[in-house]
Amino acid sequence: MGPAVTAEELEALARRHLWTHFTRLGAYQDRPLPVFTRGQGPRLYDVHGRSFLDGLASLFVVQAGHGRADLAEAGRRQAQELAYYPIWSAAHPAAARLAARLAAVAPGDLNRVFFTTGGSEAVESAWKLARAYFKEVGQPQRTKVVSRALAYHGTTMGALAVTGLPAIKSAFEPLVPGAVHAANTNRFRSDFEPEAVADDERFASACAAAIEDAIVAEGPETVAAVFLEPVQNTGGCFPPPPGYFAKVRDVCDRHGVLLVSDEVICGFGRLGAWFGAERYGFLPDMITFAKGVTSGYAALGGVVCRDFLAEPFLQGDASYAHGITFGGHPVSCAVALANLDVLQEEGLLTHVEEAEKGFAERLQSLRDLPVVGDVRGAGFFWALELVKDPDHPEIRFTPEERMALIRGQVAPKLFQRGLICRADDRVDPVVQLSPVLTFGDAELDEVEEILRAVLTEVRTS
Numbered sequence: 001m002g003p004a005v006t007a008e009e010l011e012a013l014a015r016r017h018l019w020t021h022f023t024r025l026g027a028y029q030d031r032p033l034p035v036f037t038r039g040q041g042p043r044l045y046d047v048h049g050r051s052f053l054d055g056l057a058s059l060f061v062v063q064a065g066h067g068r069a070d071l072a073e074a075g076r077r078q079a080q081e082l083a084y085y086p087i088w089s090a091a092h093p094a095a096a097r098l099a100a101r102l103a104a105v106a107p108g109d110l111n112r113v114f115f116t117t118g119g120s121e122a123v124e125s126a127w128k129l130a131r132a133y134f135k136e137v138g139q140p141q142r143t144k145v146v147s148r149a150l151a152y153h154g155t156t157m158g159a160l161a162v163t164g165l166p167a168i169k170s171a172f173e174p175l176v177p178g179a180v181h182a183a184n185t186n187r188f189r190s191d192f193e194p195e196a197v198a199d200d201e202r203f204a205s206a207c208a209a210a211i212e213d214a215i216v217a218e219g220p221e222t223v224a225a226v227f228l229e230p231v232q233n234t235g236g237c238f239p240p241p242p243g244y245f246a247k248v249r250d251v252c253d254r255h256g257v258l259l260v261s262d263e264v265i266c267g268f269g270r271l272g273a274w275f276g277a278e279r280y281g282f283l284p285d286m287i288t289f290a291k292g293v294t295s296g297y298a299a300l301g302g303v304v305c306r307d308f309l310a311e312p313f314l315q316g317d318a319s320y321a322h323g324i325t326f327g328g329h330p331v332s333c334a335v336a337l338a339n340l341d342v343l344q345e346e347g348l349l350t351h352v353e354e355a356e357k358g359f360a361e362r363l364q365s366l367r368d369l370p371v372v373g374d375v376r377g378a379g380f381f382w383a384l385e386l387v388k389d390p391d392h393p394e395i396r397f398t399p400e401e402r403m404a405l406i407r408g409q410v411a412p413k414l415f416q417r418g419l420i421c422r423a424d425d426r427v428d429p430v431v432q433l434s435p436v437l438t439f440g441d442a443e444l445d446e447v448e449e450i451l452r453a454v455l456t457e458v459r460t461s
């Protein structure tokens, strides 16, 4: 142990030496950076001993809750037995067991798992696998991907190209070529005709047609894959209209394009099922995962793919020439196995399924506040969209107004009242909830109470 360090000294060390992610460093030159020191169940504690309710599962990650001895012990045991060996032309028991376990919970014949250390690498690996697969089966011109406007799929150069959020891309351009974007399922602010938006079937058809139009515009013979989240995160939890994924599956099949379900957020109980694909009843060709697979007790991600995608690589000299030193790390795999046990044995998927209605009702009850324009989501993944004028939601905040509302009022007030959630001003302002999956009535009541207090106080002009 080093010398005792005070809260103020820790904050100063972080401010001076730590490059915090997605942070305007300048904003913390004259105000404290939050420093969290421990967690227990649904709560986090900062360096000053203040308690916070983790309504974001610490960035959509900590499904099973904080401070669990069982998950920590699973990691300790594995580190002692075999801390590390790569899965490069080799296996270790934890990776083999976890791959089989994921194959068992994934839908259909998604039976083969390529491990990474996180979600961006998972998306990167899925795109690379799609390209490598098509080269092997004699369609080398299929290299492009279609994803949706605003959707976040990660930050490495390939995954960033798949991402549809201009604000986080422009500094790094030119990106990997060949990624195009189509309309998402934002029903509150859609460019489709209002009559089509109001009707489930027509809206689903219009959104699926937008994906088909993008494929056709690029030339279907050049498109390798479509990447979609079951519920799109960025923009504020856009659920799919009923029937949407069946239509998208059909579009992909007709054009010979692979369908990738990016479940980095939506997997492992977030939507009350192992995967969003199961909830929405479609069979993707690949599932990308990360975050909740370990509940954050170690770093892991990966791609689960259908058997046919591995077939060309099962014979001769063919190889998917891709690997990552810490992909499928033994400690991470052991922790993931223990975490899947927890999700199953403690019935957390069923709990989310059962608690969804009550959570939704609590959030929907906030619609009486003039600033709350829309409430949408699924499972334990919801967003409130904030509006300037409830009678005219079409009048949008300017970027400066969004920033003043979210960074100047909503985010600090939520933090002061001890609720961790996401207040996002990158597009139309939203407050997102993605709680630890153990949240019960008491925690959900607390979320509602704090949101009501904060959203009653904020001023939009």
Ligand SMILES: Cc1ncc(COP(=O)(O)O)c(C=O)c1O
Residues within 6 Å of the ligand: 118, 119, 120, 121, 123, 152, 153, 154, 155, 229, 233, 262, 263, 264, 265, 290, 291, 301
């Ligand atoms: C849908 C989706 N894909 C990919 C990623 C990237 O994951 P990571 O931050 O683990 O690289 C994220 C991260 O939030 C995500 O939400």
